[in-house]
Amino acid sequence: DSGVTQTPKHLITATGQRVTLRCSPRSGDLSVYWYQQSLDQGLQFLIQYYNGEERAKGNILERFSAQQFPDLHSELNLSSLELGDSALYFCASSLGQGDFNERQFFGPGTRLTVL
C-alpha cells in the first residue's frame, strides 16, 4: 500500500459525458501527479500540482483539467469524453516539488471505460 488513494476504482460512462477522478496523496506529500496509461500510448504524464499550484504540464488535452485543493487532494476532470479516453488513470504523490532526487508513490489507479 503506497498510501495514495484514488476513487473510484472503475468508471464506465458514455461518449460526450464528463467525469471527475479523485486522488488523496500520502500524508505529508505536497505534490500530486496525474498519469494516463493506455494500450497504444503507454504511461504518459499529464500534469503536476505542488501545494495547490500547477508545477508541470505534459500532453494534457484541453478537455482535461485538474486542480489541487487546500487539503492537498486533487481532482482530474475529463469532459466531452471520447472512446480514446478509455484508459487507466494513475495519481502519484511526492514529498516536495519533484526534483530529480525525489521518488513518487503511485495510487492503484482508476479504470475509465468510455462506451
Add this chain to the structure above:
Amino acid sequence: DAKTTQPNSMESNEEEPVHLPCNHSTISGTDYIHWYRQLPSQGPEYVIHGLTSNVNNRMASLAIAEDRKSSTLILHRATLRDAAVYYCILRDDNQGGKLIFGQGTELSVKP
C-alpha cells in the same frame, strides 16, 4: 529529454539473479537514473535510483557504468512476485517532476 533503451522482455528462473540492462547514451551530467516497476494490475512502484555510484537497497542494486551511458538493475534472487514491467527513467531538474516512461522490460519469472 534524454532517452533510454531497454529490451522488450526478459525471462528468469525463480531464485536466480536477474540483470536488467538500460542504455542511455545521451545522458547528461545532472541526470539521475531511476527505476520503477509495475506489477500486473497495479500502479508503478519506485525501485531504486542513483547518479554515479552503484546503489543498493532492500529491493535491488543499481550498477552504473563509469561513463554513465548504461546501467543495470540487479535483482539478487528473483521471486514470482518480481514479475513486472521494469522502467528505466532519466530525471533532471528541468523536467519539473514528471516521469517519462518508455516501453520498459517485461520480466517473467519461471518457477
